[in-house]
Amino acid sequence: MITLAVFDMAGTTVDDGGGVYEALRLAVEETGATVSPADLQAWMGTEKRAAITALIELGGGDPTLAADTVDRAFDRFLALLDEIYTAHPPTPIAGAPETIAELRASGVKVALTTGFSVDVATGILDRLGWVVGGGEGEGSLQLDALVCGDEVAQGRPAPYMIHRAMERTGVLDVAEVLVAGDTAVDVRAGAHAGAAITIGVLSGKLDRAAFAGEPFTALLGSVAEIPAFLAAHGA
Template sequence: MIQLAVFDMAGTTIDDGGAVYRALAEAVRETGATVAPSDLQAWMGTEKHAALSALIILGGGTATPELIDAAYSRFATILAENYAARPPKPLPGIPETLTALRAAGIQVALTTGFTRAVATGILDGLGWRIGAPTADNTVSIDALVCGDEVAAGRPAPYLIHRAMERTGVVDVARVLTAGDTVVDVQSGINAGVARTVGVLTGELTAQDFADAGFSRDSHQRVSILASVTEIPAHMNDK
């Protein structure tokens, strides 16, 4: 039985209008490097300092520590401006799904490549909280794990394992994880969890996942679903 569901934020549970993609691309271009869409997609879902470093190098730049710090500062500024112009909102059906999972006794954790400051700002803007459910039906989660709180971001398994640590779940066979990028799926596999779900609410199509080697039949523990909202109905799939 699944005891913990670990979900990505932007593109998986939260609709940010593609703001992360735009901010990341703009921050890289401002360093003088080019950004290929395929490279940008490959590094989405990863910790953002690592993503900026890789993208700058792939785009012909030199990723010095000073440049990465400056690029991250610009990324954070651009993202904040994008979010101010178009605040993130829950993807359709997500609040109800998170509430239903917790009501069924399944803990819910969110993970992200953002820093803690950015991630908590998003949750505050949504009116979501970390902690026990409340009588006023405020959306709540059991844990939040951010990219600046682990040794390495996705595709490393540490975000998931830290979510297990914070929720007291010790058996990976009791964990399900979902995300909208290839590295989200790779992270779930690397973590050894019971179920890993790729969802189509972000920028990727089912064919994109298939091209990366992930389809419904590609891996015993991997599923591709339209949305996190479909997960409760597939919770006991083998």
């Protein structure tokens, strides 16, 4: 029986209009590196400092050329993302708030994980009016935990954010965990964590073909389909 659902943020529960893709691409290109769409796609969902480092290398740059190359690119990424989000604020993925509320009402805890740092992720949740850990707020959506890429030793596809979500929600058995995300590294992290169910969702930038060969249990249109999926599979 599933007692914890671990959902990604951007592209899975939050529609940021592709803002994180654009900010990451621009920040890396400003270092002089070239960012190909394929490389950008491959590193989406990962911890952002790691993504910046890899994308600079893949684009023909040298992230060690100056001691602060990655730090400056990361700071620039944050500034660009803030500009993009100010102009085009993130909104919930259609059906995501209802799914989260329905799962929690049925006794399933819901945690969000993200490659964003804590300050970025909490800023997004504040914009949406989503509250973590029993906070109060009229009309706010309640969540049980948030785990960010800068809170663990390694981001996706490592399983550590999922295991940290289990720790924060008091769930002991990976056989009771469902993981869902819109990128390849999301489903790889679910598989590495040993989650009972790992779901790829098509609400982000990737199409069905991009998930070919990845270790998902199911591929759904969005998290809005998850309650019905669990009901159909007796989970």
